[in-house]
Amino acid sequence: MSSVSPIQIPSRLPLLLTHEGVLLPGSTMRTSVDSARNLQLVRSRLLKGTSLQSTILGVIPNTPDPASDAQDLPPLHRIGTAALAVQVVGSNWPKPHYTLLITGLCRFQIVQVLKEKPYPIAEVEQLDRLEEFPNTCKMREELGELSEQFYKYAVQILDAVSLEERFKMTIPLLVRQIEGLKLLQKTRKPKQDDDKRVIAIRPIRRITHISGTLEDEDEDEDNDDIVMLEKKIRTSSMPEQAHKVCVKEIKRLKKMPQSMPEYALTRNYLELMVELPWNKSTTDRLDIRAARILLDNDHYAMEKLKKRVLEYLAVRQLKNNLKGPILCFVGPPGVGKTSVGRSVAKTLGREFHRIALGGVCDQSDIRGHRRTYVGSMPGRIINGLKTVGVNNPVFLLDEVDKLGKSLQGDPAAALLEVLDPEQNHNFTDHYLNVAFDLSQVLFIATANTTATIPAALLDRMEIIQVPGYTQEERIEIAHRHLIPKQLEQHGLTPQQIQIPQVTTLDIITRYTREAGVRSLDRKLGAICRAVAVKVAEGQHKEAKLDRSDVTEREGCREHILEDEKPESISDTTDLALPPEMPILIDFHALKDILGPPMYEMEIAS
Numbered sequence: 001m002s003s004v005s006p007i008q009i010p011s012r013l014p015l016l017l018t019h020e021g022v023l024l025p026g027s028t029m030r031t032s033v034d035s036a037r038n039l040q041l042v043r044s045r046l047l048k049g050t051s052l053q054s055t056i057l058g059v060i061p062n063t064p065d066p067a068s069d070a071q072d073l074p075p076l077h078r079i080g081t082a083a084l085a086v087q088v089v090g091s092n093w094p095k096p097h098y099t100l101l102i103t104g105l106c107r108f109q110i111v112q113v114l115k116e117k118p119y120p121i122a123e124v125e126q127l128d129r130l131e132e133f134p135n136t137c138k139m140r141e142e143l144g145e146l147s148e149q150f151y152k153y154a155v156q157i158l159d160a161v162s163l164e165e166r167f168k169m170t171i172p173l174l175v176r177q178i179e180g181l182k183l184l185q186k187t188r189k190p191k192q193d194d195d196k197r198v199i200a201i202r203p204i205r206r207i208t209h210i211s212g213t214l215e216d217e218d219e220d221e222d223n224d225d226i227v228m229l230e231k232k233i234r235t236s237s238m239p240e241q242a243h244k245v246c247v248k249e250i251k252r253l254k255k256m257p258q259s260m261p262e263y264a265l266t267r268n269y270l271e272l273m274v275e276l277p278w279n280k281s282t283t284d285r286l287d288i289r290a291a292r293i294l295l296d297n298d299h300y301a302m303e304k305l306k307k308r309v310l311e312y313l314a315v316r317q318l319k320n321n322l323k324g325p326i327l328c329f330v331g332p333p334g335v336g337k338t339s340v341g342r343s344v345a346k347t348l349g350r351e352f353h354r355i356a357l358g359g360v361c362d363q364s365d366i367r368g369h370r371r372t373y374v375g376s377m378p379g380r381i382i383n384g385l386k387t388v389g390v391n392n393p394v395f396l397l398d399e400v401d402k403l404g405k406s407l408q409g410d411p412a413a414a415l416l417e418v419l420d421p422e423q424n425h426n427f428t429d430h431y432l433n434v435a436f437d438l439s440q441v442l443f444i445a446t447a448n449t450t451a452t453i454p455a456a457l458l459d460r461m462e463i464i465q466v467p468g469y470t471q472e473e474r475i476e477i478a479h480r481h482l483i484p485k486q487l488e489q490h491g492l493t494p495q496q497i498q499i500p501q502v503t504t505l506d507i508i509t510r511y512t513r514e515a516g517v518r519s520l521d522r523k524l525g526a527i528c529r530a531v532a533v534k535v536a537e538g539q540h541k542e543a544k545l546d547r548s549d550v551t552e553r554e555g556c557r558e559h560i561l562e563d564e565k566p567e568s569i570s571d572t573t574d575l576a577l578p579p580e581m582p583i584l585i586d587f588h589a590l591k592d593i594l595g596p597p598m599y600e601m602e603i604a605s
């Protein structure tokens with residue numbers, strides 16, 4: 001270091017004001033010059049001057065220069081870097097500017113600004129005086145050692161040409177750095193907030209395990225969970241075979257380190273095993289007369305379907321544990337197949353669960369994945385049992401005609417095992433890997449067509465056709481079931497809305513094309529929503545009107561009557577009065593709410 005020739009900068013320096021990056025002594029940077037003062041400085045000092053001194057500038061960081069030199073000089077950062085301009089490149093695009101390449105020489109401090117225009121010049125005091133370094137005895141010893149060390153490392157790394165060598169050199173340095181940081185963190189005083197957070201998460205443990213570390217607490221908690229799990233396995237009513245598997249698995253779990261991925265898998269498996277309703281069931285309360293009333297109350301028409309369902313239930317009542325056929329309701333969408341399934345569960349007092357099979361093309365959807373498979377899960381049947389929590393629910397296998405097939409196996413084949421009364425008491429889900437008795441589950445299937453149901457599956461089911469409805473039936477269903485349900489859902493009463501049968505017929509013929517009643521139900525929902533808005537608005541206006549003059553109100557009503565404003569919803573939009581109750585849904589209102597009719601009226605044949 002002593003060989004470095006001392007730098008002596010001029011005592012007066014032209015100042016270049018920069019606002020991007022900081023030039024440190026020894027480093028080089030490019031900077032763009034486009035403000036009036038800086039441009040002047042470059043032109044008159046760098047481009048005109050010829051001496052070395054004229055190429056030395058004082059670079060002041062963090063100081064955006066005002067756009068015009070008419071403006072005052074901004075406050076200047078006190079310390080700057082004296083720099084040597086190594087290169088100047090000028091350009092006129094997109095506006096006149098220079099790009100300077102500058103190298104930092106040493107720090108300086110501004111003593112006083114001598115001149116502000118056309119560019120600032122200041123009297124400066126040089127701060128870095130490297131030539132003093134070797135002359136101070138104590139510093140020479142300490143800094144000398146450090147700089148030698150630094151130099152040695154730097155040269156060593158420079159000499160390492162191959163990547164492998166470079167890694168070998170730098171990794172130990174990095175590791176040391178990280179160790180140092182960790183040590184620093186440990187010695188740092190814990191913040192009060194950190195402490196509070198820990199207490200908030202585990203308030204009780206913190207008090208009882210004051211001497212333990214956090215890791216100890218985690219472990220204790222897990223151990224507690226394992227003890228609980230073990231207890232649940234012991235007291236569970238699962239069959240012997242399942243019990244044996246669980247005992248074996250929990251023994252393995254206890255020996256496993258928690259960090260092992262298999263630990264979580266085994267634990268999830270055991271949790272499912274203890275949760276499954278191996279022996280839990282609801283008691284059937286079958287009363288055929290009550291079932292008939294309930295089915296009639298919930299569904300209009302469908303005589304054939306209701307009759308067959310009642311027969312089925314009657315045989316069940318007489319002969320407990322019926323290994324009868326699986327009922328499969330086949331018919332167009334929206335004719336009430338799902339709804340009848342739900343009613344069957346209700347009449348029997350059983351839990352109801354719907355399993356949508358549309359688009360299922362992997363047999364593991366039905367039978368689960370083996371546990372060796374990453375992300376393995378039980379199939380839909382076992383999942384359904386876990387959801388309902390009893391082993392004798394009504395499972396509605398929806399859309400059996402839409403099962404797919406793929407390389408992952410045929411789901412229909414898996415369903416065969418589920419539905420076959422000879423086999424299903426021993427149904428083995430791949431995930432569970434022990435048999436679960438499905439013989440208590442009542443399966444009902446639905447489909448839109450029998451054409452695409454696999455033959456073997458079709459063979460095990462009794463098909464009950466549910467035909468579409470006639471117009472008259474749909475009107476009846478609407479008025480007996482759909483409208484009351486929609487009114488209730490929208491908080492309306494028959495005193496607030498009136499839908500005459502002729503309007504329902506209009507909806508059926510001009511706004512829907514379907515065999516069932518699903519679209520009709522949706523349209524009725526839309527009407528109820530629109531009326532609900534009117535009723536709510538009306539209530540609001542009524543409250544306002546109550547406060548205003550009553551005679552004024554009477555006059556206003558007369559005026560409306562004069563104008564022959566009908567009370568249909570379409571014409572009440574801007575009235576200052578609440579609509580007449582009940583709001584009558586006529587064809588005008590229908591058009592207003594549902595838009596123009598989608599189909600031309602057909603003459604009923």
Ligand SMILES: Nc1ncnc2c1ncn2[C@@H]1O[C@H](COP(=O)(O)OP(=O)(O)OP(=O)(O)O)[C@@H](O)[C@H]1O
Nearest residue numbers: 298299300332333334335336337338339477481517
């Ligand atoms: N005969 C009926 N009596 C009363 N309500 C009915 C009748 N038929 C259908 N519904 C009602 O129509 C709606 C649609 O019925 P649901 O969902 O059961 O049809 P679905 O035949 O199962 O249709 P998808 O095949 O699309 O599943 C339900 O709200 C249901 O209550």
